[in-house]
Amino acid sequence: MNLHRRLEATVLAVSLLLATTASSGMLLQRKGQDFDLVASANPATPHSSDTDRTAMFDRGRGKRTQADAVASSSATCNGCSGTATAVQVISFGKARKGTADNLANAWSTCNNCRATSVSIQVILIRPGATVTARNRALAANVGCSGCSTTAVAVQLVVVTSKRDSLSRQARKDLEALAAQLESELQGATRTKAARTAAAKNKPGLARIQTLVRQELKPSEIRPNFTLKTG
Numbered sequence: 710m711n712l713h714r715r716l717e718a719t720v721l722a723v724s725l726l727l728a729t730t731a732s733s734g735m736l737l738q739r740k741g742q743d744f745d746l747v748a749s750a751n752p753a754t755p756h757s758s759d760t761d762r763t764a765m766f767d768r769g770r771g772k773r774t775q776a777d778a779v780a781s782s783s784a785t786c787n788g789c790s791g792t793a794t795a796v797q798v799i800s801f802g803k804a805r806k807g808t809a810d811n812l813a814n815a816w817s818t819c820n821n822c823r824a825t826s827v828s829i830q831v832i833l834i835r836p837g838a839t840v841t842a843r844n845r846a847l848a849a850n851v852g853c854s855g856c857s858t859t860a861v862a863v864q865l866v867v868v869t870s871k872r873d874s875l876s877r878q879a880r881k882d883l884e885a886l887a888a889q890l891e892s893e894l895q896g897a898t899r900t901k902a903a904r905t906a907a908a909k910n911k912p913g914l915a916r917i918q919t920l921v922r923q924e925l926k927p928s929e930i931r932p933n934f935t936l937k938t939g
Contacts, residue, residue, distance in 0.1 A: 742771030784822035858939035
């Protein structure tokens with residue numbers, strides 16, 4: 710199987726996974742213990758653009774809570790661009806155990822195209838709660854010229870006993886920080902040096918942590934940052 714065929718197979722597999730995740734979220738989220746968020750951008754015609762920005766702010770109501778966030782973008786047409794940004798903030802409430810999964814992925818197979826994905830997940834837990842957390846970013850260019858992909862996943866597990874939600878203004882500020890990070894990443898895709906610097910500097914992470922600290926006064930923050938470029 711050549712590289713182009715492999716990419717097509719990967720895209721299909723991820724698309725099926727996202728579809729399954731979204732469908733299950735529509736059913737399970739009603740229980741107040743499982744939360745799924747998907748942002749997906751996939752331009753279909755040359756020299757077009759597709760942008761999907763979505764956000765979720767919610768609170769779990771079960772003994773065990775699960776939160777999944779995915780931002781997925783692709784560029785498979787010449788001169789096109791796809792941008793997907795997901796922001797998820799979930800309070801695990803009284804849950805003593807839970808899982809949190811955050812994923813950003815981007816791929817391109819075209820000429821002079823770009824795919825950018827940003828997924829930010831903030832999980833609020835009480836002291837003593839146990840959370841299994843995963844934070845991943847994937848980016849790939851296959852069979853293309855002048856193309857670039859960038860995927861960044863930012864995850865914060867926040868331990869707090871004072872507040873279990875962000876204010877309305879803090880929510881707006883977090884979404885604005887996500888848009889700012891998205892813009893910075895698109896600029897950093899132009900040169901290899903800029904990509905390397907972005908990975909080292911962890912763009913946006915400090916600003917997001919500062920917002921969370923000021924708003925929630927947590928006893929602990931466990932940050933996880935992953936950036937991949939293609």
